[in-house]
Structure formats: C-alpha cells, structure tokens
Amino acid sequence: MASSTEDSVQVRANLGSDSRRKVRIVAKIRDSTDLEVQSSNGSPACRIFVQKPEPQSSEGVTISFTDQPTTSRKESYKLDYCYDQNEDIGKMFSREVKPLVSGIFRGLNASVLAYGAKGSGKTYTIQGSNEKPGLGPLAMEEILSIAEETGSSITMSWYEVYQDHVYDLLEPKRQEVLVLEGAGGRIQLKGLSQIPVKSISDFNKIYFPACTSRKPAQKHTNDVPHKSHKGLIIYVSANDKDSNTNLVGKMNFVDLAGFESTRMNKSLYALQNVVHALNANERVPYRESKLTRMLQDTLGGTSQILMVTCLNPYPCQDTIYTVSFASRSCQVGKICLDTKRTMTVTRSALYSPKSGRPLSLSSTSAKKHNILQSKFMEKKANFVSSEMKARKLFDGANPANSSVQESSSSDIASSVKHSIQEESCLSEISSAIVPLPLQEEEVSLTIASKEIEPFPENEAISLQNEYKHPDITSVSACDTTMLIAPEEEKENNSDSPPLSERLRELSNSLKSLCSSTPLSIKMPQESNNPCNSQVFVDVMEPKTPRTEQCLRFNDNLELANIGTPRGKFNLCSSGLKNSLVREYLRFLNTADKEELKGMKGIGEKRANYILELRDELPEPFKDLDDLVTRTDYD
Numbered sequence: 001m002a003s004s005t006e007d008s009v010q011v012r013a014n015l016g017s018d019s020r021r022k023v024r025i026v027a028k029i030r031d032s033t034d035l036e037v038q039s040s041n042g043s044p045a046c047r048i049f050v051q052k053p054e055p056q057s058s059e060g061v062t063i064s065f066t067d068q069p070t071t072s073r074k075e076s077y078k079l080d081y082c083y084d085q086n087e088d089i090g091k092m093f094s095r096e097v098k099p100l101v102s103g104i105f106r107g108l109n110a111s112v113l114a115y116g117a118k119g120s121g122k123t124y125t126i127q128g129s130n131e132k133p134g135l136g137p138l139a140m141e142e143i144l145s146i147a148e149e150t151g152s153s154i155t156m157s158w159y160e161v162y163q164d165h166v167y168d169l170l171e172p173k174r175q176e177v178l179v180l181e182g183a184g185g186r187i188q189l190k191g192l193s194q195i196p197v198k199s200i201s202d203f204n205k206i207y208f209p210a211c212t213s214r215k216p217a218q219k220h221t222n223d224v225p226h227k228s229h230k231g232l233i234i235y236v237s238a239n240d241k242d243s244n245t246n247l248v249g250k251m252n253f254v255d256l257a258g259f260e261s262t263r264m265n266k267s268l269y270a271l272q273n274v275v276h277a278l279n280a281n282e283r284v285p286y287r288e289s290k291l292t293r294m295l296q297d298t299l300g301g302t303s304q305i306l307m308v309t310c311l312n313p314y315p316c317q318d319t320i321y322t323v324s325f326a327s328r329s330c331q332v333g334k335i336c337l338d339t340k341r342t343m344t345v346t347r348s349a350l351y352s353p354k355s356g357r358p359l360s361l362s363s364t365s366a367k368k369h370n371i372l373q374s375k376f377m378e379k380k381a382n383f384v385s386s387e388m389k390a391r392k393l394f395d396g397a398n399p400a401n402s403s404v405q406e407s408s409s410s411d412i413a414s415s416v417k418h419s420i421q422e423e424s425c426l427s428e429i430s431s432a433i434v435p436l437p438l439q440e441e442e443v444s445l446t447i448a449s450k451e452i453e454p455f456p457e458n459e460a461i462s463l464q465n466e467y468k469h470p471d472i473t474s475v476s477a478c479d480t481t482m483l484i485a486p487e488e489e490k491e492n493n494s495d496s497p498p499l500s501e502r503l504r505e506l507s508n509s510l511k512s513l514c515s516s517t518p519l520s521i522k523m524p525q526e527s528n529n530p531c532n533s534q535v536f537v538d539v540m541e542p543k544t545p546r547t548e549q550c551l552r553f554n555d556n557l558e559l560a561n562i563g564t565p566r567g568k569f570n571l572c573s574s575g576l577k578n579s580l581v582r583e584y585l586r587f588l589n590t591a592d593k594e595e596l597k598g599m600k601g602i603g604e605k606r607a608n609y610i611l612e613l614r615d616e617l618p619e620p621f622k623d624l625d626d627l628v629t630r631t632d633y634d
C-alpha cells in the first residue's frame, strides 16, 4: 500500500475555482515503453507539456502539446491535476481516491473512471497487477483495513459492458445482467453476483485471474475489436452506531474502453455527455446508454466522482481530443483565450449541434468522404419519412393542431430564427463535418480539420454582435465548441430561459415545421418528383451552400409551393429540421413527466407512455419512428 506525506491532503475537495462542478478530472501520463523511446529517436514529433501551480494552490494544471499534428496551433488545456511519469499510481491513490473512502463508510457512493485513448494506461491505472496494484485493489486494501476496525462487511462485483449489454465477470457463464430502475431511481443490477471479501489476498485471487481472462462475454466477430468497459464495485455495509442503522455505500472503478476519436463507442459518448452535464449542472442524460444507466447511482446525487484521463506520452490526435474533452468538462461555463487569434469557448461541445455527435480533428480522404456521403444521404432520405411519421404523434393528440398548420410561415420563422442563425453561423465548420455510418455500438464523426479556416473578420463581428462577446475574433477547428457556447452564456445570465425552455421552444418549432412540411415536401417514394432530388441535393452536399447562410427569414415569406421563398426554405432547411429532431429526441430521452406534459400535444397519457417506453426500450429513442408505433394507441 502506498503511503505519502500528502495522504492528508484533501485534493478531492479541490475542484478548482468552480465549486458547482461534481466531477474532478485529473490526467495521468503513462510511462514510455522502450519501443516508443527507440522509435522516437529521442525527439518525438509531439510532446506533452504540463505546467503545474504551486503545491498548495487550488489552481489546476495547464497541459499543452508541442507541434500539434492536427491543428498546428498551440492550445492549452486546463485540468484539475496531471500526474506525470514520475508520479506513480500509489501517489494518485493517496491524493485522489483515499479521501473518498471514508464517505463510503457513511453510505455515500463514488465512481472512479479511467478514460483515454487505446493503450494509454487505463487498465494499468484501475486494475494494475499483483505486483503493481491499481486504484481498485489499493482502494480495496484501504477499505478492508477500515472494515476490520469498524466491523463492516465488504462485498464485490465485477462486470463488463459490451455493446450495451452488461455481463457478470464473476460468473463462469458470463451471465447477462439486467439494469433495472426501482423506486426513487434506485438502480438494481439483477443477476450481478456480489461476493464477500475478507482479505486482500482473497480479493487478488479472484480479481486478477478475472482481469486476465479476457474471455468475451459474447461471441465477437473477428473483424471487430473487443472493446468493452470493465467495472469493479466494492460495497461497504457499515453500522452507524449513532442511529443504529445499516449504511451501504459503494465504489465503482471503471476501466473504460479505449477511445478512438474516429470511431466513438456509443456508451463512451453517452458517458462524456453525462460527465459534462454533471459538471455543467444540467439535466443528466443517464438513459442514453446501459453504462450510464448502471452508473447512475454512483454518479448522481451526493456521489463523489473522479475521472482519470489517461494519456499516451507521445501524443496523437486521440490524446489531444481526450485532453480537450476533459478540459472542456473542467471549464464548463468559462471562456479561456488560448492565443491572440483563437478563442475556445468551453461549454458542452462534445458534439456538433448539427450532427449531434462528437467531433474529432482528423482529415478525411476524398474517397472515404464520397462513400460516407452516399450513406449519409440514405439516412437523410429515411429522415424525411420519419419526419412525416412523426406528425402522427402530434396530429392526433393536439386539438389545436390545425392552428399550428395554419400558422403563418413568419410565425414559424420567428420561433426558429435563433436556431437558424446559430446553424448558419456554423456552416463553415459544419461543411467539414462528415458523419460516418452508425455502427451497432459506435457513432463516428470526422472533421476534415484542414478545410476549416478561421471565420472571416466580418463573420466574427456578426458573432460578436449576436453573442455579445467582445473577445470573439475568430473561430477555428477546435473551437466548434462555440456553436453551443452562447447558450451557456445565456444560462449564466439570470434573465435567460433555462435549457428545458429552450428545448421546448425547439420542439415546438419542430412540430410547426413537421406540420407544414407536406405543403412543400413530398414523400420520398415519389422518386420522379424533382422536389425530392432537390431535397437530397441539399442533404448530399458536403459543403453547406452559402445561400443557406444568407437565407434569413423575411416577414413576407409566402406559404409553400416549391418556387416561393417558403418553398426554398423547406428545401434548404433539412439540416435544421434534422437538428431540431435531434434536440427533440434528446428532450424526450431525458425529460421528466412534468416537462413532457409541458410540451404541446403531450398530456398525462402520452407522457406516461413515453416514460414507459423509455423504460422498456433497451436504449434511448434514436429516431422519431421509435415513438410512432406507440402513438397509435389513441
């Protein structure tokens, strides 16, 4: 067991200057392997620099990279702390994890998550080995020693999450575990074994063979790498003498799947959103994946959370992405100017508002671009029919629907104007965003970063006016964060509507758009209709047409026929509709009953059905079709 003079330092309590944040985020730089040292010839192409504050300072560290391969710009990222190659896991345990242990004996929960690119040291950090135990075994040792003194009992579980299914790793048959949500949001892991642990040698005998046995829970095809998350849960059952009650606390140590910015694991993506929402004090989208659902009670409420961002010593694009994500989650709601020219607005920019997916910074070849484009087009074509089906949800339910249909285009326009403006301001960036087809368990996105130029001066001025931020001078690749940033600024402003209100506004706009759509957009089956091909031209076009950017609403827009301004809007706005659909789905996946009922067209009955459906479906609503089948009930 590592000991350190810093044992007593309650680093956990230090979440930088922002006390609202729930998740402490530290980095750990892995030791270089001999091979890495040899192949770099002593002068690696890119290095990590860590600038640390004074030892007792509450300021975080600043991480930067030399010769950033993807952006050729010098960015710096702030985190709560960074453990360099000279600082071992024992030291990290003493400073970060040990202070959490006493809370577990008081009935609190905690999560320690290791996140990072492939091979960055996540398993080393969480599990370690018999010789060099990681944070999990070190915590178990500490917990066992306290349990001995206090007479508490300790049990453990060991699980794997693969392709949105949870498996019991202590069961030889790798039985599937059901994640159930009980009263008061209590998570029950049905079928997960929990075995008593009396000593650390007992634990090591169980844990390390289980760690090394990489027998997959399910059959994996040869071409898909086995990327799973593994978690160790340590349960403490302690007797509280004062109240004579039994307190149960648990600690969840999760070794997350290796991260690749170009092929994002779906549950990792969901976890990123959860971490971000926790730190930003926003509604937390736990239901977006099995992993986040099952972690809900060790992440939510009074839980203590530590995220360890593992870094390869010779950074690559994934390393920069990892640090960038971690830093954004650390800095939510703040704006930091990294260079004279560039601005990073740190907000929930884990995904592009246009694609709803995470962004990465690699370049894409033209060939791949074309293949993806056509797949993307297919998806968009389906979207038109989903959109039509989605109308069913509202048409039947909303007695006032006719008035929605009859509402003038200028009404619709004013309600979505803000979104359109945001979107059009982003068109330069979004033009370089190429969504890859969805894998069963992965979402992917690549940005051809080289194609992204800083915004022209006049657009920066328009952003400055629109978002009332004097520091905006230009925006470039990494700064896609700013797409959502204005909202964060508004959230900080007490006069501004909360996020839920904005989502409601967006969804109402969606309904208005859906209601008016048939007037100008025909169903895709009518393939000889020239209107359809025009719609798809818009969909296919990888570079958002400049005209869209210029297309502002005008009070005299006429109701639709394809040649009118309204018709043109319908043709050009599929991106907007798509974006609204995504916002709406996000709302449906996370809103509580009262919020659902606040939506036009959703009453008590529909809200109940949506909530039931959310519980029944193995994953969140991904498409409006997911709702349609159930909305036929009335």
Ligand SMILES: Nc1ncnc2c1ncn2[C@@H]1O[C@H](COP(=O)(O)OP(=O)(O)OP(=O)(O)O)[C@@H](O)[C@H]1O
Binding pocket: 029, 030, 031, 116, 117, 118, 119, 120, 121, 122, 123, 124, 125, 257, 258, 259, 310
């Ligand atoms: N701090 C460290 N000191 C020495 N060796 C390390 C350290 N961290 C990791 N390693 C070694 O680096 C290699 C990769 O580490 P590890 O398997 O933990 O990475 P990982 O991020 O879990 O990989 P994957 O994404 O494939 O699961 C292993 O051989 C491990 O022993």
